[in-house]
Amino acid sequence: MTLLIRNDEATSLMTVEEAKPVMREVLTDQAYGRATNFPRYRMPIPTGFLQWGPARWDAQGVMGYKVWANTGSPLEGVWIHLHSLTGAEPLAIIDGHHISRCRTGAYSAVAAEVLLSGRESRPRRLGIYGTGRQATAQVEALSGVIDIARVRCYGRDAERRNRFVTDVTERLGLACEAVDRPRDVAAGADVIVTATSSKEPVLLGEWLDEPELIVAMGANKRYERELDAAVVRRMDTIVVGDLTEASSNCGDLIQGIDGGWLTWSQVSELHPLLRSGRGDPAPAPVLFESLGVSVTDVAVAHATYEKARRAGVGTDVTHFAGLPEVVAHG
Template structure:
């Protein structure tokens, strides 16, 4: 009988640390640009009557012979109606040699943390090294992990926080003061929020441009995390006339990322996009001057789940005492 490991969110939280996740995400971008992983197109659909959306991301790590399947969802009313997180995910890790299941695990924490780490990795390679001030656009779980991850890469001094609800902005600041010890400023005006920042993190579910081009000062780095499905948008596409555009996967971002609108309008061509993995590998330039505006479009790659989940499996297997099930 082949035993399959079962890992809960609580077990994963005990061993998964942000510094390790940042390293895993950086490794993921390298592997993707080295073509050492096979990533089929993302399958997405909306569950409109329940105010939900579902993403199915899969990947094959050819080096370690591992297949990963993740079903992730965002349901706007989960917390209110059922007392469970709005974002949920489950990850299945399989042995590529014979497709037997190695592990089934909660994928929510892995998804949240690796998504948060993406912005930090982009800033590490694309932001001005002297960056001290960050604007956080959005107040959800991802916006929390984004700031925590960024604080591991930069010596931040101040965060400007904007959200549609002043109550949620207050709650965000109250929580993050215990996680990242910097000065916080609640912003009611979005232009005022982003125009003061060296780094801007956008993490909303918006389907229309929130940030206008002329609000962004020279030298700013923007990490766009929210646009991950066709139709979503956080930036005025005209900003890409001034900015250099970077992606996690250019093909995926054209289809479902922040750049989709600028490409459709003819402002950007695929040849204008640089994948972050190529910058990390030193194959392509990133920021060329202190005054460059850089935009990173993060749609999320299955390889980020693979590199992070592999570490979780290795650590928890070594600890022992895990639940198992015989599925075959």
């Protein structure tokens, strides 16, 4: 049976908090060769791009891909197709908007948990650039793995900033304030997240005090940069989800490669750090470039599908999804 799972159904089935153990499980499996990520392909079109990203999770017997037809709005045209490793019929076709939000937040949370492991347990001050749906998911996810003393945010739209503060304060129960100057987000911050759609740097190295961790997750094209060169130069440890993906699309790091002051040998991948007995914490400050990797989309989609199947949620579209049947009837 092939299930069609719409976004409102996926929203009822999966939360950011529920996505975190799924994320840890698939990244651990990837570290031990039980899951495989493959590079995403992005085809340019006059109004945007079509992106396709496949992966397989052998430990769960599934494979799949996310296809994203972006024609100007990031809120349209995202679907995840899930298949069994042993059968041709699709298991599910899932609207990927909510799943992508959960996946992105959970990915940052697991990265923070791993990269801050072994350090002093204390309240940390969080600064975040961006006040959209991904920014709220970041704070929600990080609050489950970090004791957050306060949140300080900046976004260009004052009204959205205020809505963000209300949401974080009332829904998550965290102290949150909006600032009028972007440099004030970085001042005194222990953890900084950039979750914007900006093509130019929103965080400058001259603003940093002594951050332990920076999570950059908004820029995912080679010509986009959320961080200036001074930020990257300050980092003692740089971690990405996938080196192949980063070498194609991580503008924050490509600026250093092109400038000759950074090499890919200085950059590590996240999933090997989830192996047991990995030793001492990484030297701080740490930069995690969260471009997103396909194996994490497949993992959260699979967990959502399993919940839908057990709960009887979704629409059976087996007749329409069965390609051999369609071909046989012309």
